[in-house]
Amino acid sequence: MTIFKENVSILIKKNQFDLIIHGATGFTGRLAVRELSNIAPPNLRWAISGRNSKRLSALATEFNCEFLIADAFSEPQLDELTQNCSVVLSCAGPFASFGEKLVAACVKNKCHYADLTGESHWIEEMTTKYGADALANEVTLIPSSGFDSVPASLGAQEFLKRIALDGRTIKSFGGYYSMRGGLNGGTLASGLKLAEDKIAVPESMRPGVFKVAALNKYATDFVMAPINERVVSLDCNVDYHEHLLTPNKLVAHLVRGYFGLMGWLMSCSVGRSVLRKLGPKPGEGPSAKIIANGFVKHTFLEDDCDNPLCLTFTWPGDPGNTVTVRCLIHTGLALVANESQAIGFTTPATALGNTLLQRLLDAKVCSYTCNAE
Secondary structure (H helix, E strand, C coil): CEEECCCCCCCCCCCCEEEEEECCCCHHHHHHHHHHHHHCCCCCCEEEEECCHHHHHHHHHHHCCEEEECCCCCHHHHHHHHHCEEEEEECCCCHHHHCHHHHHHHHHCCCEEEECCCCHHHHHHHHHHHHHHHHHCCCEEECCCECCEHHHHHHHHHHHHHHHHCCCCCCEEEEEEEEECCCCHHHHHHHHHHHHCCCCCCHHHCCCEEEECCCCEEEEECCCHHHHHHHHHHHCCCEEEEEEEECCHHHHHHHHHHHHHHHHHHHCHHHHHHHHHHCCCCCCCCCHHHHHCCEEEEEEEECCCCCCCEEEEEEECCHHHHHHHHHHHHHHHHHHCCCCCEEEECCHHHHCHHHHHHHHHHCCCCEEEECCC
């Protein structure tokens, strides 16, 4: 549940640190530390945290910052962490395994929070357990503040704003992705955890191929559609669906087959063992070259229209690594600046909306084009 701040005055606590990156020594965590180090305002008081003191010390030395020891299962350490900072950004997944006690500590100690999770069932569980206390303590928590689901949340909001400015309403619209990038071990571990826990596969993840006439391309289902569709559904009351764009029908069917194979491997213990053995381990990820050559194009298109509005966002960099950490870091900086318009468990668009989008545009994290301009 989310409540808009309106007349509620939420002051950032005067603590030792403005912002802490938790899970900093993992693959994504290290990327996030590097990103923050590159763009942090001069007066930002920031630090890193995690459970491995040796790795934290080395990372803190490299980036000239302080570090705190905070094991995911140590309530005293997490209390100390959240009592001494205003905003925590968590990169420590799988969140269903390692995330709950940090969320509980943030709510208890009035520390704002954002993370990278794509684990919808875990978000719903945390909202049920801690949502009321988060509202009472006026804490903002924004799960899914990476590639899942900042581009979908902010992009859908901007798209619907343009529809409204045109004096129209629509019943449904789609999000279509073209992308290139690599897989890191943390993302794979989260997917395997979902499979082990036998989390139901939503209908929208099941394969299908169709032509998108307005784009002259073929689409198939996008593996992260369920989490992004869920987030957008919390932002608006218009039906939203997501798909992966391909250049032709053959490629669409090949992509469909690939995801079908991955789904089959994840559904059985032998397959999961194979993926653990052959895939990247937690702390590992794609090469610097793959990350540098990555990109995302995300096109929003209204349904059932002869001349549809088409809004395309371009996000340079690997989606699961570069785009993810840039979205997370800018979300954290917006929270530090007290720019959130909502408290409780919320979404990027509901909490930060155009403010966060403008931050990302100004920093050249993304850009967009629109066929109506």
